[in-house]
Amino acid sequence: MKRKTDDHSGNPRKSKLPPSLRDKVEAAKQKLNGTPTGKTVEKTALNVELHPLLKQNVTSSIIPKDYNPVLHTKVRPGFSASQLNPYLDQTTLSKPTRPYRPLKFVEKGTYVKKAEEQRERLKKQQEEQQLRSEKESLGLEPDEALGEQYYKPILPPSIEPWDKPLLKGNSYDNLDDVTFLDSEDEDNPITIYIQHPVPIPCPWEKNEPAPPSLYLTKEEQKRLRRNERAIKHKEIQDRIKLGLDPAPPPKVKLKNLMNVLTNDAIKDPTALEAKVRAEVEERKLKHEMTNEERKLTPEQKAVKRELKKMKELDRGIYCAVFKIDRLVNPKHIYKVDINAKQNSLVGSIVSVKDTFSLIVVEGGEKSIRKYKNLLLNRINWTENEHKKKPEGEEKTDQEEPILEDLSSNQCFLLWEGPIADFRFRGWSNKQFEDELEALNFLGFHQAEMYWREAKVTFSQ
The missing domain is CATH 3.30.70.100 (Alpha-Beta Plaits)
Structure with missing residues (x-):
């Protein structure tokens, strides 16, 4: 079918429609033919249109993360909320948005602190109630029926009675102007004498158990004795250095004779050897005598044993x-x-x-x-x-009993x-x-x- 033309030359006939309407008609024709307006149709070698998803100009819509479909609902075209009720503001009828509340942890000790404050408050109330009840039982609480709460309280004295002899007037205003300035005055209540009260021992102290003794090991006892000897030796050396005590003579032995007395040993070695032997014997006798003096007598040993046994009985x-x-x-x-x-x-x-x-x-x-x-x-x-016979008793011929x-x-x-x-x-x-x-x-x-x-x- 041939297209109609205005003349025999084959040119299309010009449309008499206005330009705006003509554009709409052309767009509708292209839509019916499957070709969008202003876009070229992509085809393959077989002149077959591509699938819409395979086209290059297809753009996928990306939905943002904070998109909320409830809050972005579209309004229907031609709908006005004021048409329902012109006297009601439809914007106030929308559901209020929920406020954002972040996750918040309770600090450690918050509820413990609240509980302690509540206990203190209850304890204070109980103490006040108890004090009030005690006052009521003793008759110290003012009787409101008689109006005792309006009575004037008794004020403390302006000056204490023990300060009256020492101050002029009945006030503490003139503390520098005291009555008694002469310490030798017999009427002066303040003297140079100090009274020390006699200390009285507590009655329960005599019944208190003795502190437990400290038991030391053998090594600790040796170390303690060694330290005590070192302290005593140092004190003796200090007294000698200060000149309070004379220096002891050198302790000469046979093995260190030549080292200590070099010149004297060369002059007369025999006499010097005899002298050294005598000194050694004298030191030995002195040491033995000191040991004998420290020994306890038989009576003291017996008393010590008895005291030890009595102390043992105290344990039970x-x-x-x-x-x-x-x-x-x-x-x-x-x-x-x-x-x-x-x-x-x-x-x-x-x-x-x-x-x-x-x-x-x-x-x-x-x-x-x-x-x-x-x-x-x-x-x-x-x-x-x-049984053994006593000494001095003569043996008899009598037979001994059978064991x-x-x-x-x-x-x-x-x-x-x-x-x-x-x-x-x-x-x-x-x-x-x-x-x-x-x-x-x-x-x-x-x-x-x-x-x-x-x-x-x-x-x-």
């Missing part, structure tokens, strides 16, 4: 009870008796004929430990021997522990014919339970 009284199957060997009896006396123990050996023996000892912990070691470890209870077999004899600890007070006042060795007498003796000392316990207890 201990008791030990032993049971021996057969105590018939005179040697064993002597050891048991003499060791109890040497260790200052009190108690008794209770022996009944043809039965076991009971030993009750009381004393310090250390003495009890030594006595326990003697009975349980040192004495061999299976030995037996005859008892002690092969199964044993000694074991029945009980030990601390006690409140001594039950026995001394040491004794008692021999009884029957059990009743032994119980009466132990009952007098409140120790009969030991015998009953020993009677039902056997060695393992």
Whole structure:
């Protein structure tokens, strides 16, 4: 179909539409044909249009991070909010935006501080309430019904009574103008004498325990003695340097004779050697005499031992009870008796004929430990021997009695522990014919339970 033309030359017929409308018509035609206005259509070699996503002039819209679709809604064209209600401002009906609140951590100790302040406030209120109640109970709180809260309070005096004799007038205005200026005046209340009150010791100080003693190791004791000797030696040297004491003579020995006395040794070596030997002997005798003076006498040693045992008893009284199957060997009896006396123990050996023996000892912990070691470890209870005759007694032809077999004899600890007070006042060795007498003796000392316990207890 051929296009219509105005003339035979083939030129298109001119449109009679206005230019603005003509442009719109051309744009609509191009849109129908798939060609956008002002843009060229890209085609391949086969004259096929490219896919829109493959075109070079396609630009992808980038959405910003702070874009909010709710806040950027488009208004419909031709819509006016005032048409709904001209008397209402539609902008005020929009939902208010939520304020931005950043993450904020509570500082350490904030709530603790608030709790402490609240406790202090409550404590102060309780103290005020308690003080008010105490005043009300004592009648010091003003009675509001009588109007006592309006009474005039009593003011303190303008001058203290003890200051009145010293000042002129009843005020502290003229402190420099005192009444008594003469210290020798008998009426002057201020004198040169000072009264020192007699110190009275506190009654609880005598019951306070003594401070614990400091125990040192062997090395520490040696170091302490060495330091003390060095200090004393330095004091002696200082006194000699100051001329307060004479310098001691040189301590000459045979091995340093030639080094100390060179000229004298060459002149008369024999006489000098004899002199040095005499000095050495004199120093030795002086040293031995000093040691003898420091030694304690037998009486002082006995007193020292007793004081040591008394000090041990201050730590507590201990008791030990032993049971021996057969105590018939005179040697064993002597050891048991003499060791109890040497260790200052009190108690008794209770022996009944043809039965076991009971030993009750009381004393310090250390003495009890030594006595326990003697009975349980040192004495061999299976030995037996005859009693030795006194010296000077003639031997007779009478046959000695047959020794008892002690092969199964044993000694074991029945009980030990601390006690409140001594039950026995001394040491004794008692021999009884029957059990009743032994119980009466132990009952007098409140120790009969030991015998009953020993009677039902056997060695393992």
